[in-house]
Amino acid sequence: MNENRNIEKDRHDPPVEKIENRTCKPEILPPGKHGESRRLWEEVFPEDCREFLDVYYEKKGRRNQITVFRDGQGSICSMIHWNPVELSFYGHRITADYLVAVATREDMRRKGLMAAL
Numbered sequence: 488m489n490e491n492r493n494i495e496k497d498r499h500d501p502p503v504e505k506i507e508n509r510t511c512k513p514e515i516l517p518p519g520k521h522g523e524s525r526r527l528w529e530e531v532f533p534e535d536c537r538e539f540l541d542v543y544y545e546k547k548g549r550r551n552q553i554t555v556f557r558d559g560q561g562s563i564c565s566m567i568h569w570n571p572v573e574l575s576f577y578g579h580r581i582t583a584d585y586l587v588a589v590a591t592r593e594d595m596r597r598k599g600l601m602a603a604l
Contacts, residue, residue, distance in 0.1 A: 513604050516553040524553050524588070527563050531590040552584075556600050558592075565591040565600040 516523060522544055528535065547570060556565040568588040574581050591600055 513554050513556060516555060518549060521548045521551075521553055524555060524563055524566050524568070527566055527590055527592060528588050530592065532588070553588075554604050556595075556604065558595065564595040565604060567601075567604050 525540060525544060528540065548568075550571060552569040554567050554569065555563045558564040566588060567586055569584040570587055571582050572585045574583055589601070
């Protein structure tokens, strides 16, 4: 029970450090560069097997949009994958984004990156 309270408390705490006066802006990876986000995916989601990621990046990843932040060395440190899905809504076909791989590298968390993405 205390563990749940801590999780709930953390969820509402303000960020420890904001990245003020960002000189970098969110970047949309061109399709040919989508694979650059795989390293962060593997780091943040180690439960996803190599075979799954091979298929994801080969098939689904071709159609999605990946928005990222890079750190000072140029490595991707925060990302969101926006995967388009077709839905039927009251007889109309619409395309909506299904968000996956919403992730920030551990050392860059609580700095406002995800809010900016």
